[in-house]
Amino acid sequence: MRTIPASELIINDDGSIFHLHLLPEQLADTVILVGDPGRVALVAEFFDTRECEVSNREFKTVTGTYKGKRMTVLSTGIGIGNIDISVTELDALANVDFATRQEKAQKRQLTLVRLGTSGAIQPDIKVGEFVFSRTSVGFDGLLNYYKGRNDVCDLAIEKAFMEHVGWNELLPKPYFIDADKTLFEHFRDVTREGITIAAPGFYAPQGRWVRLEPQDARLNEKIESFDYHGRRITNFEMEGSALAGLAALMGHRAATICTIIAQRIAQNVDTDYKPFVRKMISTALDKLAVLE
Known part of the structure; x- marks a missing residue:
C-alpha cells in the first residue's frame, strides 16, 4: 500500500491538516461549504450545540449539531483553487490514517453541500430564487489535472457545448459534471x-x-442560447465544478445550491441579499437534518 510522502500530505505539528488546521475527529460526515468566512457564523448560529471552532487564513470551521445531527460548516474562500485544497484535505481527514500516511481500508463517505451566491443568465430566473446545480460546468480546467476525469464527466454535452459556442482553444477545456443524484432528489422540492x-x-x-475587454464579448449570449435536450445553462458561480468533480472521483456526495443575487440579462443586482441567504441556510439545514 502506498505511503503518502510528507511533502504531498502536510500534517502540522499538532496533528492537524496543513491548511484547514482540523484534526480528523473534528470532522462530521455532513459538511456545509461556504465561501465567506463570515458566513460560517451565520450557519453556526442555527446549531443547537458547538463542539469546536477552528480558524486558519480564509478557512474557518465550526462543528456542532443541528436537530440532533452532527454537522461541520467550513469556509473555503473564493475560487476553484481553494476547493482543490478544501476537498482534498477533507477527504484526507476522512480516509487517510495520519499515523501511517496510508489510505484507510474502510472508506468514509462525506456529504458536501456548498451554499453560495450566484448570477442568473436566463431571463426567467429571479433574484432570490435557489438554484440547485444538477450539472456544473468547469471553465477552470482543474479536473483535467486528475486521472479519471472522463469517467465522471458527461462528454456528450461537453462536445455539444464546445461546438455551440465555438470554444476558444486558448481556454481550458470545459468539463460537465453532475451533482450527486440522491442530493438532487432530496432538495428537488x-x-x-x-x-x-x-x-x-x-x-x-x-x-x-470593466476596463479590460473579454476575449469573446459574445460568449454569454452563446451560453444563454445553448439548449441540450431542453436543458439550459442557468447561472454563474466560482466553485461548484471542482466540488462535484473531486467528490465524484473520491466517492463522496456533493452538491451546490446558490441564491440568485444578480440578474445578468436584466443587468440588475440586489446588494441586500442577506435575507435570501439566511432562508437558503435554514432550508438546507432542515433538509440535511433528515437526509439519510
Whole structure:
C-alpha cells in the first residue's frame, strides 16, 4: 500500500491538516461549504450545540449539531483553487490514517453541500430564487489535472457545448459534471434545477467588461442560447465544478445550491441579499437534518 510522502500530505505539528488546521475527529460526515468566512457564523448560529471552532487564513470551521445531527460548516474562500485544497484535505481527514500516511481500508463517505451566491443568465430566473446545480460546468480546467476525469464527466454535452459556442482553444477545456443524484432528489422540492458554470474569475471569465475587454464579448449570449435536450445553462458561480468533480472521483456526495443575487440579462443586482441567504441556510439545514 502506498505511503503518502510528507511533502504531498502536510500534517502540522499538532496533528492537524496543513491548511484547514482540523484534526480528523473534528470532522462530521455532513459538511456545509461556504465561501465567506463570515458566513460560517451565520450557519453556526442555527446549531443547537458547538463542539469546536477552528480558524486558519480564509478557512474557518465550526462543528456542532443541528436537530440532533452532527454537522461541520467550513469556509473555503473564493475560487476553484481553494476547493482543490478544501476537498482534498477533507477527504484526507476522512480516509487517510495520519499515523501511517496510508489510505484507510474502510472508506468514509462525506456529504458536501456548498451554499453560495450566484448570477442568473436566463431571463426567467429571479433574484432570490435557489438554484440547485444538477450539472456544473468547469471553465477552470482543474479536473483535467486528475486521472479519471472522463469517467465522471458527461462528454456528450461537453462536445455539444464546445461546438455551440465555438470554444476558444486558448481556454481550458470545459468539463460537465453532475451533482450527486440522491442530493438532487432530496432538495428537488425546495430548489430550482440548473446547469451552472463555475468560472475561474469574477470579471472576464463571467463576461464582465470593466476596463479590460473579454476575449469573446459574445460568449454569454452563446451560453444563454445553448439548449441540450431542453436543458439550459442557468447561472454563474466560482466553485461548484471542482466540488462535484473531486467528490465524484473520491466517492463522496456533493452538491451546490446558490441564491440568485444578480440578474445578468436584466443587468440588475440586489446588494441586500442577506435575507435570501439566511432562508437558503435554514432550508438546507432542515433538509440535511433528515437526509439519510
